[in-house]
Amino acid sequence: MTSYRPFSLDSLNNPYQQMEPVIAHRGASGEAPENTAAAIRLAAEQGAHWIEVDTTISAEGIAVIFHDSELKRCSNGAGHVAQLRLSELKALDCGSWFSPQYRGENILTLAELLTLCNQLGLNLNLEVKPNIGRETETVWAIRTALQQVPFDNSLLLSSFNHHALKACQQHLPDIARALNVDAIPYNWQERLEEYQALGLHFSADFFDAKLVQQLSEHGIPMACFTVNSPELAQTLWQAGVLSVFSDYPYRLIQTARKANQWHNH
Numbered sequence: 697m698t699s700y701r702p703f704s705l706d707s708l709n710n711p712y713q714q715m716e717p718v719i720a721h722r723g724a725s726g727e728a729p730e731n732t733a734a735a736i737r738l739a740a741e742q743g744a745h746w747i748e749v750d751t752t753i754s755a756e757g758i759a760v761i762f763h764d765s766e767l768k769r770c771s772n773g774a775g776h777v778a779q780l781r782l783s784e785l786k787a788l789d790c791g792s793w794f795s796p797q798y799r800g801e802n803i804l805t806l807a808e809l810l811t812l813c814n815q816l817g818l819n820l821n822l823e824v825k826p827n828i829g830r831e832t833e834t835v836w837a838i839r840t841a842l843q844q845v846p847f848d849n850s851l852l853l854s855s856f857n858h859h860a861l862k863a864c865q866q867h868l869p870d871i872a873r874a875l876n877v878d879a880i881p882y883n884w885q886e887r888l889e890e891y892q893a894l895g896l897h898f899s900a901d902f903f904d905a906k907l908v909q910q911l912s913e914h915g916i917p918m919a920c921f922t923v924n925s926p927e928l929a930q931t932l933w934q935a936g937v938l939s940v941f942s943d944y945p946y947r948l949i950q951t952a953r954k955a956n957q958w959h960n961h
């Protein structure tokens with residue numbers, strides 16, 4: 697097998713060099729409303745140094761932090777995120793659906809999220825969830841937010857979406873990219889080369905120890921979502937997965953510390 701080396705970024709631009717075994721998935725989203733300031737602050741309090749959040753755009757093209765294309769699951773609103781203007785999105789309550797104690801949490805703009813991460817010293821995996829057909833506009837909105845709020849810490853972009861990754865490559869070429877997939881594809885080299893992606897993020901539901909070993913032997917950084925079980929996390933770390941996305945970062949940070957994984961990466 698020929699040795700595959702991913703597209704080269706120098707170490708300063710390679711966020712995987714700073715990556716730790718646990719990434720707080722949408723913040724500490726098992727214990728606070730996902731993708732809100734409350735979930736991000738809680739993750740930081742719990743010792744996480746990395747968070748993952750999802751970003752999409754408002755009607756007028758401002759990058760905001762939200763997972764679903766529709767508002768109903770995680771807010772008191774209805775309809776599509778991308779059809780509302782920022783002022784309308786900001787009026788929504790994004791906390792009460794989770795618990796009354798979080799009433800008043802509002803949708804974050806990406807600029808606000810970057811400011812919060814800078815304040816808390818958090819590294820960031822920004823997952824691009826573009827509105828379909830507005831992928832390039834979504835990436836432009838990310839670029840605008842990064843121009844407004846220069847980011848102090850490690851930053852990694854990722855997406856499942858072909859057009860979004862291509863737009864990241866074109867419009868944010870200096871920021872490292874990862875390819876998100878459900879299962880690791882057999883043509884993973886080709887797929888990574890296609891986007892000049894440094895890393896591969898895949899679903900724990902499709903964990904394949906042989907493929908993970910193969911990528912590991914080629915030095916491809918891998919992260920796996922969504923892992924809330926300490927046993928599963930240990931299996932993945934031992935197989936060669938660098939990091940796991942967890943809704944319960946506190947739990948898995950304790951596991952990593954006990955398993956001596958915290959500083960082994």
Ligand code: G3P
Pocket residue numbers: 721748750763823854876897921922941
């Ligand atoms: O970025 C990793 C993970 O968040 C991908 O899936 O649906 O939780 O955004 P999802």
Ligand code: MG
Pocket residue numbers: 748749750823
């Ligand atoms: Mg995500």
